[in-house]
Amino acid sequence: MKRHTILRRLIICVALAVVSAFFMCGEAGAKVNIVTSVPDFAAIAREIGGDKVDVVSLGKGYQDPHFVDAKPVYVTKLNRADILIYNGLDLESGWLPILVTGARNSKISTLNSEGNVDASTFIANVLEVPTGPIDRSMGDVHPRGNPHYLLDPRNGIPVAKGIAAKLSEVDPENASYYDENYEKFAKLLESKIKEWDEELAPYKGTEIVSYHKNLEYLSEWAGLKEVGFIEPKPGIPPTPSHVAELIKKMKSMDVKLVIASNYYPQKTPSIIAEQTGAAFLSIPTQVEGEDGINTYFDLFDAIVGEITGALSEKKGAADHSYSGTEG
Amino acid sequence: MDFTRIILILAIFLASSPFFQSDALGQESDDVKKELRELRQMMEKMQQRITELEEKNKALEQQAKEREEEEEIKEEIVVKEETVVTPSAPQPQEPQSFLGKVAQAINPEISVVGIFAAAYYSLNDPVVFAEIDPQNTGVNVQEIEIGFQAVVDPYFRFDSFFPITNEGIEIEESYGTTLFSLPLNSQFRVGTMRAKFGRINQIHRHNQNFVTLPIVAAEFLGEHLNPTSIEANFLVPVPWYMELSASGGSPDVETQTFQRSPDANNIGNLLYIFHMANFFEVSDSLGVNLGASFATGSNASGPDERSNLYGADLFAKYRPLRDNPYQEFSVQSEFMWRQAETPEEELEDYGFYAEAIYRFAKRWNTGVRFDLTDTNTPVTEEDEGGEVIEQAGISQVARQEEEEEEGMLGLLGRAYRISPMLTFSPSEFSRIKLEYDYLNQNYGPDQHAVFLQFLYAIGAHGAHPY
Numbered sequence: 139m140k141r142h143t144i145l146r147r148l149i150i151c152v153a154l155a156v157v158s159a160f161f162m163c164g165e166a167g168a169k170v171n172i173v174t175s176v177p178d179f180a181a182i183a184r185e186i187g188g189d190k191v192d193v194v195s196l197g198k199g200y201q202d203p204h205f206v207d208a209k210p211v212y213v214t215k216l217n218r219a220d221i222l223i224y225n226g227l228d229l230e231s232g233w234l235p236i237l238v239t240g241a242r243n244s245k246i247s248t249l250n251s252e253g254n255v256d257a258s259t260f261i262a263n264v265l266e267v268p269t270g271p272i273d274r275s276m277g278d279v280h281p282r283g284n285p286h287y288l289l290d291p292r293n294g295i296p297v298a299k300g301i302a303a304k305l306s307e308v309d310p311e312n313a314s315y316y317d318e319n320y321e322k323f324a325k326l327l328e329s330k331i332k333e334w335d336e337e338l339a340p341y342k343g344t345e346i347v348s349y350h351k352n353l354e355y356l357s358e359w360a361g362l363k364e365v366g367f368i369e370p371k372p373g374i375p376p377t378p379s380h381v382a383e384l385i386k387k388m389k390s391m392d393v394k395l396v397i398a399s400n401y402y403p404q405k406t407p408s409i410i411a412e413q414t415g416a417a418f419l420s421i422p423t424q425v426e427g428e429d430g431i432n433t434y435f436d437l438f439d440a441i442v443g444e445i446t447g448a449l450s451e452k453k454g455a456a457d458h459s460y461s462g463t464e465g
Numbered sequence: 466m467d468f469t470r471i472i473l474i475l476a477i478f479l480a481s482s483p484f485f486q487s488d489a490l491g492q493e494s495d496d497v498k499k500e501l502r503e504l505r506q507m508m509e510k511m512q513q514r515i516t517e518l519e520e521k522n523k524a525l526e527q528q529a530k531e532r533e534e535e536e537e538i539k540e541e542i543v544v545k546e547e548t549v550v551t552p553s554a555p556q557p558q559e560p561q562s563f564l565g566k567v568a569q570a571i572n573p574e575i576s577v578v579g580i581f582a583a584a585y586y587s588l589n590d591p592v593v594f595a596e597i598d599p600q601n602t603g604v605n606v607q608e609i610e611i612g613f614q615a616v617v618d619p620y621f622r623f624d625s626f627f628p629i630t631n632e633g634i635e636i637e638e639s640y641g642t643t644l645f646s647l648p649l650n651s652q653f654r655v656g657t658m659r660a661k662f663g664r665i666n667q668i669h670r671h672n673q674n675f676v677t678l679p680i681v682a683a684e685f686l687g688e689h690l691n692p693t694s695i696e697a698n699f700l701v702p703v704p705w706y707m708e709l710s711a712s713g714g715s716p717d718v719e720t721q722t723f724q725r726s727p728d729a730n731n732i733g734n735l736l737y738i739f740h741m742a743n744f745f746e747v748s749d750s751l752g753v754n755l756g757a758s759f760a761t762g763s764n765a766s767g768p769d770e771r772s773n774l775y776g777a778d779l780f781a782k783y784r785p786l787r788d789n790p791y792q793e794f795s796v797q798s799e800f801m802w803r804q805a806e807t808p809e810e811e812l813e814d815y816g817f818y819a820e821a822i823y824r825f826a827k828r829w830n831t832g833v834r835f836d837l838t839d840t841n842t843p844v845t846e847e848d849e850g851g852e853v854i855e856q857a858g859i860s861q862v863a864r865q866e867e868e869e870e871e872g873m874l875g876l877l878g879r880a881y882r883i884s885p886m887l888t889f890s891p892s893e894f895s896r897i898k899l900e901y902d903y904l905n906q907n908y909g910p911d912q913h914a915v916f917l918q919f920l921y922a923i924g925a926h927g928a929h930p931y
Contacts, residue, residue, distance in 0.1 A: 235928045248619055
C-alpha cells in the first residue's frame with residue numbers, strides 16, 4: 139500500500155508541474171532584475187538603469203572576488219535575474235558556475251543566453267594575456283589575461299556602454315533612457331578621469347610594491363611602476379625567504395610605497411613597509427570596499443586620494459624615515 | 466529532196482551540237498571558270514574567316530575562363546583578407562594532436578584528481594569501512610577521479626566523473642541537468658548521480674575534510690549512494706533558501722541498505738529519495754544549512770524486504786570577511802537512522818558523525834571528527850559480561866561473512882572513532898593531510914591508524930559547493 143501512495147504522489151507532482159507550465163506567463167511591468175558578481179558592476183548598472191532596474195551584487199566590496207562563498211541563497215537571487223553581469227576572464231570560476239547551474243533560469247544559464255553578460259568582452263585591451271605556454275607552476279595565472287580591468291577607470295566607459303546596450307535589448311521601451319544615462323555617465327567619468335590624471339601627474343613613474351597582481355590596470359593608468367609583489371606567485375602566500383629578498387630589493391631601489399587591496403592580509407605588507415621605510419596603503423579596490431564608497435566615482439576618488447596623499451606625505455617627509463600605515 | 470532534207474537536219478543538228486559551238490562555248494566556260502575560281506576564292510576566304518572566328522572564339526573562351534579563375538582567386542583572397550582583417554578576437558590555437566582535436570570538438574572541461582595515502586594500522590588486518598579508505602599499512606591509491614563537464618546545448622549540461630581504483634573503473638556520476646526555466650522553479654537531473662541524501666553523500670572524496678569516510682556513511686550509504694535515477698528539485702518560494710528534491714530510480718549501489726534484486730520488476734521496488742535543504746544567511750559572516758532526508762527501497766535481503774533510511778544534517782560556517790578573510794570555522798554533522806526489514810526480524814540502527822574544522826591561515830586547516838554507529842540488534846553478540854571478544858580478527862571474520870552473504874544487513878555492534886587532522890594546501894590544486902584515527906569497537910580490539918594523504922588536481926577548476 140505504501141508503495142502505491144508514493145507512486146501516486148509522484149504522478150501527482152509531475153502532473154502538477156506539467157499543468158502549471160500552461161499557466162505560467164511572464165511578469166509584466168516589473169523592473170529589470172540585475173544580479174552582478176561583484177559590486178563594481180552593480181554600481182555602474184545602477185547609474186545606467188536608474189529607477190528602471192533592481193540591482194544586487196553577490197560578492198561584497200570588502201571580499202576577495204576570487205573566493206566568494208557559493209551560498210545557496212545566491213541561487214534564489216540568480217533564479218529571479220533578468221541579467222547577470224560578471225567580470226569574466228575566470229575571476230569567478232571558483233564559485234559562480236555552480237550557482238548559475240542551480241539558478242534554473244534560462245535567461246542567464248548559458249553563455250548564449252540573452253541575460254548572460256561577460257563584461258570582459260567589452261574591454262578592448264586586456265592586459266597580461268599569456269603569449270607563451272603557461273601552467274600552474276606559475277601560480278594562479280589567468281590564462282585569458284588579468285581580470286582586474288575595472289581598476290582602470292577608462293574601462294568603466296565601455297563596460298557602461300555594454301550594460302546600456304544590454305538593457306536596451308532586454309527592455310527596449312526604455313532604450314532612450316538608458317542611452318541618456320550612459321551619455322551622462324561617460325561624460326562625467328571622462329571629466330573625472332582628467333581630474334584624477336592631473337592629481338596623479340606629479341607621481342608618474344613612482345615605483346611601488348603590491349600584494350597581488352590585481353593592480354596592473356590601476357598602475358598602468360596611474361603611471362605607477364610595480365617592481366615587486368608580496369606574493370611570490372599569484373595566489374601563493376608570502377614565504378619568509380621571499381619577503382627577505384623583497385625587502386632587500388626595495389631598499390636597494392628605494393621603493394616608497396607598498397599597496398594592498400584591503401581584502402588581503404595586512405600584517406606582512408605593513409611589516410615590509412616598516413622595515414623598508416616605505417608607506418603602506420591598504421586601499422579599497424571595489425565599490426563598497428569601505429564605508430562611504432557607493433559609486434564607481436567614489437572608488438577612484440578614494441584610491442587616487444590615498445595614493446597621492448601617501449606620496450605627497452612621503453615627499454614632504456623625505457628627510458625622516460617615516461612609515462605611515464593606514465587601514 | 467529527202468536526202469537534202471536529211472543533210473539539213475543533220476547540219477542543223479550538228480550545228481546545234483556543242484562540238485560546233487565550241488568557240489562560243491569556250492568563251493562561256495572561261496567565264497564559268499572565272500566564276501568558279503572566284504567562288505573558290507570566296508570559299509577559301511570564308512573558310513579563313515571561319516577559322517579566324519573559331520580562333521577568336523577560342524581566345525574569348527579562354528579569356529572568360531581566365532577571368533573566372535581570376536575572380537575565384539580574388540574571392541579567396543578577399544576571404545583570406547577578411548579573416549586576417551578581424552584580429553580583435555584571438556584566434557583559437559589549432560590543437561596539434563588528434564586527442565586535442567577531439568577534445569576541442571566536444572569541448573568539455575577535463576579534470577583529473579589523484580588521492581594517495583600512506584597509512585599505518587596498528588592491527589595486522591585492519592578494519593576498513595569504506596571502499597576507498599586506505600586499505601592496508603603501506604602506500605595506497607585511494608582514488609583517481611577523471612571528470613568531464615560541459616554544457617550540452619542551451620537546455621542541458623552534462624557532468625561525468627569516473628573514479629579509477631585498484632578494483633577498476635566505475636561510474637561515480639554521469640548525469641544531465643536542465644538549464645532552462647521550468648514551472649515551480651524546478652530542475653531535473655537524469656543519470657547516475659550522488660543522491661541528495663544528507664550532506665557528505667553529495668561531496669566528492671577530494672572535497673571531504675577527512676581521509677576516511679564516516680562509518681555511518683560507509684555502513685548505510687555504501688561508498689556513496691549513487692542510484693541511476695530521475696531527480697526533480699524545487700526552489701520553494703519562502704523568505705530563505707529552501708530546496709525540495711525527489712528522485713526515483715534503480716539502486717545500482719554498493720550498500721546492503723538498498724539493493725536491486727534481479728527479481729524486482731515492480732516500480733514500488735525502486736529506490737526513492739527525498740531531501741529538503743534550508744539555508745539561512747544569519748549574517749554576511751555566518752551561514753547555516755539544515756537538511757532532512759528520507760530514502761526507501763528494497764534491501765539486500767530480498768525484493769520485498771524494505772529499508773527506510775532517515776537523515777538529518779547540519780552545516781554552519783563562520784567566516785569573518787571584514788576581519789580576516791582567510792579564517793574560517795565550520796561545523797558539519799549528520800545523523801542517520803535505518804529501519805530494515807529482513808525475513809527474520811526488523812533491524813533498527815543509527816549512526817552519526819560531527820566534525821569541526823578551523824582554517825587558521827590561507828593554506829592551513831585543522832579539525833576533528835567524532836563518528837559512531839550503533840545497533841540494538843548486533844549481528845555479533847556481545848559477551849554477556851560486557852567483555853570484549855578479543856580473539857584475533859573476529860571482526861574480520863564477521864566482515865568477511867558480511868561480504869560473502871549479500872543479504873546481511875545488521876551492524877556488528879557499536880563502533881566509534883575519533884579523528885584529528887591537520888591539512889596543508891600548497892595551492893588550491895594540491896593538499897597534504899595528516900590524520901590519526903582511533904577506532905573503538907565493542908566486538909573487536911581497538912585500532913589506531915595514521916594517514917598521510919596526498920592529493921593532486923589538474924585540469925579544469927571546478928566551482929566549490931557551499
